[in-house]
């Protein structure tokens with residue numbers, strides 16, 4: 001069994017420290033657990049401490065700060081990032097009328113901007129990795145990802161009428177064009193899962209450079225656990241990072257990767273546990 005993308009314990013030196021925002025979410029909490037399993041310390045910024053599972057709250061290696069990322073000043077956020085080798089965002093709009101259509105409409109975009117600003121303000125001696133959880137419905141505009149006229153029309157409507165989609169698109173653009181490639185302070189990867197599901201136990205996954213099936217009309221499946229494992233791998237494993245930094249990998253559970261669309265997706269990463 002090949003295990004290419006999961007978290008790796010540090011090969012030497014001090015245990016790593018990471019920042020996770022959105023840690024109370026269904027994927028964020030799994031990512032925190034994956035990082036803890038490597039021996040790392042995980043800083044979390046959460047609106048309510050009780051939102052984090054008790055097992056994580058009780059860990060001596062979870063540092064918990066209560067507050068909303070959109071209310072925190074840059075200096076406070078920079079302090080949270082001090083000494084972190086990588087940061088991740090699993091933020092997403094709450095799936096309710098208020099969460100989807102109410103403020104903050106640019107929760108993810110504004111958070112990504114703030115994290116990037118705070119990384120710069122923390123003056124890291126080497127680039128900090130920033131991994132953003134996004135969606136397969138968002139295209140990587142660096143690549144010519146094929147879309148049918150029907151997909152283009154449907155996406156234009158979704159972009160116009162479903163604010164979280166536009167938020168996900170704009171958030172990834174902050175990294176793709178705002179930070180770009182070769183920045184001395186920030187390196188980034190945008191992880192694009194397809195339809196999220198909750199599974200327990202082992203499952204294999206594959207990461208592709210681009211979607212290999214229509215996220216709108218032939219959606220695939222990605223377990224949150226696999227998203228967390230892949231994100232943790234990006235944050236902790238140098239080989240995985242050098243393969244995907246500055247890119248927007250699309251992650252599918254095994255068997256959901258390539259049923260219909262020819263696409264441009266090359267499998268570059270496989271993982272399992």
Ligand SMILES: NC(=O)c1ccc[n+]([C@@H]2O[C@H](COP(=O)([O-])OP(=O)(O)OC[C@H]3O[C@@H](n4cnc5c(N)ncnc54)[C@H](OP(=O)(O)O)[C@@H]3O)[C@@H](O)[C@H]2O)c1
Pocket residue numbers: 021022023024025026027028046047048051068069070090091092093094095103104107108133134135136164168193194195196197224
């Ligand atoms: N659903 C899908 O099939 C699908 C597919 C692909 C990609 N995605 C993307 O995946 C991402 C995360 O998914 P998920 O299911 O793991 O998310 P989730 O369980 O809904 O978690 C969302 C996280 O965002 C936080 N949050 C929400 N509103 C906030 C606000 N106003 N201020 C500060 N924090 C806030 C939540 O904090 P609280 O606990 O305090 O509320 C929680 O930690 C989203 O960006 C989504 O677009 C979803």
